[in-house]
Amino acid sequence: MDLLLKYLSLEDPNVRYVVIAIVLLGGMSGTVGSFNFLRKKTLVGETVAHSMLPGVLIAFLLSGVKNPAVMILGAAISGWMSIWVVDYITQQSKIKGDSALAIVLSSFFGLGIVLLTMIQSRYTGNQSGLDHYIFGNAAAMTPEDSVAFAIVSLVVLGLIIASYWSIKAIIFNPDYAQSIGISRRKTDTLISIITILTISVGIKAVGIVMMSALLIIPPTAARFWTDRLIPMLVISGIFGSLGGWIGAFVSYSQTNMPTGPWTIVSVSIIAFISMLFAPKKGIVYQRWNKLQLRRRINEENLLKAAVQSEVRGKGKLFTRATINERQFFESKLWNRTIGRLTNKGFVRKVHGGYTLSSSGRNYGADIDRRHKIWEVYLQRRMQMSVHLVHDEAETMEHFLTPEIEGEILRELGLCSRFNPLLEIHEIIPDPDLA
Amino acid sequence: MDAVWIIITGFLVASSTGMLGNLLLLRKMSMMGDALSHAVLPGIVIAYLISGSRASLPLLLGAIIMGVLTTFLIQFFSSKGKMQGDAAMGTIFTFLFAVGVILVTKFAGQADIDADCVLHGELAFVPLQQSTYLGFSAPNAVWTLAALFIFIQGVFWAGYKGWILTSFNPEYAKSVGIRTALWHYALMAATSVATVVSFESVGAILVIAFLVVPAATAYLLTKDLRWMVALIILQGLLSSVGGYFLSDFLEASISGSMAVVSFILFAAAFLLKKKEG
Numbered sequence: 001m002d003l004l005l006k007y008l009s010l011e012d013p014n015v016r017y018v019v020i021a022i023v024l025l026g027g028m029s030g031t032v033g034s035f036n037f038l039r040k041k042t043l044v045g046e047t048v049a050h051s052m053l054p055g056v057l058i059a060f061l062l063s064g065v066k067n068p069a070v071m072i073l074g075a076a077i078s079g080w081m082s083i084w085v086v087d088y089i090t091q092q093s094k095i096k097g098d099s100a101l102a103i104v105l106s107s108f109f110g111l112g113i114v115l116l117t118m119i120q121s122r123y124t125g126n127q128s129g130l131d132h133y134i135f136g137n138a139a140a141m142t143p144e145d146s147v148a149f150a151i152v153s154l155v156v157l158g159l160i161i162a163s164y165w166s167i168k169a170i171i172f173n174p175d176y177a178q179s180i181g182i183s184r185r186k187t188d189t190l191i192s193i194i195t196i197l198t199i200s201v202g203i204k205a206v207g208i209v210m211m212s213a214l215l216i217i218p219p220t221a222a223r224f225w226t227d228r229l230i231p232m233l234v235i236s237g238i239f240g241s242l243g244g245w246i247g248a249f250v251s252y253s254q255t256n257m258p259t260g261p262w263t264i265v266s267v268s269i270i271a272f273i274s275m276l277f278a279p280k281k282g283i284v285y286q287r288w289n290k291l292q293l294r295r296r297i298n299e300e301n302l303l304k305a306a307v308q309s310e311v312r313g314k315g316k317l318f319t320r321a322t323i324n325e326r327q328f329f330e331s332k333l334w335n336r337t338i339g340r341l342t343n344k345g346f347v348r349k350v351h352g353g354y355t356l357s358s359s360g361r362n363y364g365a366d367i368d369r370r371h372k373i374w375e376v377y378l379q380r381r382m383q384m385s386v387h388l389v390h391d392e393a394e395t396m397e398h399f400l401t402p403e404i405e406g407e408i409l410r411e412l413g414l415c416s417r418f419n420p421l422l423e424i425h426e427i428i429p430d431p432d433l434a
Numbered sequence: 435m436d437a438v439w440i441i442i443t444g445f446l447v448a449s450s451t452g453m454l455g456n457l458l459l460l461r462k463m464s465m466m467g468d469a470l471s472h473a474v475l476p477g478i479v480i481a482y483l484i485s486g487s488r489a490s491l492p493l494l495l496g497a498i499i500m501g502v503l504t505t506f507l508i509q510f511f512s513s514k515g516k517m518q519g520d521a522a523m524g525t526i527f528t529f530l531f532a533v534g535v536i537l538v539t540k541f542a543g544q545a546d547i548d549a550d551c552v553l554h555g556e557l558a559f560v561p562l563q564q565s566t567y568l569g570f571s572a573p574n575a576v577w578t579l580a581a582l583f584i585f586i587q588g589v590f591w592a593g594y595k596g597w598i599l600t601s602f603n604p605e606y607a608k609s610v611g612i613r614t615a616l617w618h619y620a621l622m623a624a625t626s627v628a629t630v631v632s633f634e635s636v637g638a639i640l641v642i643a644f645l646v647v648p649a650a651t652a653y654l655l656t657k658d659l660r661w662m663v664a665l666i667i668l669q670g671l672l673s674s675v676g677g678y679f680l681s682d683f684l685e686a687s688i689s690g691s692m693a694v695v696s697f698i699l700f701a702a703a704f705l706l707k708k709k710e711g
Contacts, residue, residue, distance in 0.1 A: 106643035110693025213528030264532035
């Protein structure tokens, strides 16, 4: 607990810089990654990050010093080239985006390995630490890194705000956007610029894979929570920062635990939790929803069958055997469904079977009527064959609302819900309708 | 002789992975090589911790199991979890890689294992360990990769019809009762085996390259499957030979050089096609 408080207060200067830097980086990557995610180019970051290796090394070869600014410039240039080559390949040949990404990733990185081994076989001494630009070294983050991240975050944020509308239009409706004069090329370039800026400053701190993970995972997680762009950008940024913050804490509180990988594990766990438990889109919610729907359909089918057998003069008493003549219920399903209906008061248990309560009878009759209305509608308005309408209506009867029902009746020219026409199931086939 | 063994090794990897890469290309799954190369790391570390040795067989098994598991997870996340396909892949492999790095750091004290151990194999070391079978002496890597080559040839020719059908027309395949999921997993399992076995001898980057670049080159030049396979094998051979001499000239990594030469061949095919079209 003390540890957590000490961590929260940021009093230890070493911790302070690492935490500020990683939180900034996480937030920035999460936001920027959302754009690539929404354009279904999620793995672009992976290719760009790998492709920066040759640029870093060429910058070192040309300048002969390990000046961070020069290295970052080299990284940005070769990252830029990689995006350009990917686009060029996909536009000028039948090679698809994913293959182009893999081709560019492997060849740029391969070139980087060639350069790295050339440098290692020729130079001695001052080339060590070059691989930090690629594999990351979060522990060595300096105050300057935090400042650099802060500046780049502001620049990126400014660019996003300044061109928010054109980015939004291009992402969601490129054809419309172009028709009102938004340049797709300019917007694509802008997204590439912010992606490259983010990766080139972040890569030295967390390495290639961690950098691309920070661009991929927070948007993936955020997508489960919202359908709107601004909330998505904000949530994704928060997830990225939160992951960085937790990662830095694990690294701080345990010995020998790296910040970068723990950041990734933290955001991944956030993503897994989102996938399972997010409202509306989470697996648990969807399963629950499906189960509820299945239950409702079974209940409605049972009530409808009971009403039908009553109408046919089979008496008010029904059992599984009599219902099964119209609608088959396997015994376990029967027990569960009838149990729920009894609890809800739609059905009463009596000696030798069950009877409908008045609310149950009304409910069942509603379903039965909707079934018939839909059958009539399909025949008259959709010109569907008599033989097909029943199956369609079996599904639709559970989804027609009273409002739609009214609309359909009006459309069919039947004024009342209690039209005698609809009281007889054997309305079909009616020579008048067929 | 060392040169010949190195070139043969490169060639065997190129033709094994290239054949599968061809199918991955059709299914828009070319980044799978990159994903697997990162995702198998925890499998390797766990296999090492359980077996307590750096012998390659247990590590290989660990990596293969992890590779197959990765493909299952990606499929699960995208179909059941409704994640966007490429995002599911990106999330899984970076997560597993991070877990692998954490395990490596955690146990680094008691074990001399690092990511280089299996993933960053170096072709220059291939001729060092040799064994004799059937009165014929060859490097261990060549024996293993020759077995892999035969295995992949068998798998490819036995299954290509199913894979092509399920790649081009999954809906139709499903409607005539072909189990598309089964074919998918079979391809993924074969890819995991081929990539992991190859990582050890040539390193991850060359495997990623050979999985996509020769197939893409052939895909640009022809539509006929037999020609495509022939071109993939030819491109692999040229990349291996060219890459070896380039590395010799530059005194640089052989794997990296082969990847670069492979890309140059791709670029040549690309420009040729562009001029024509």
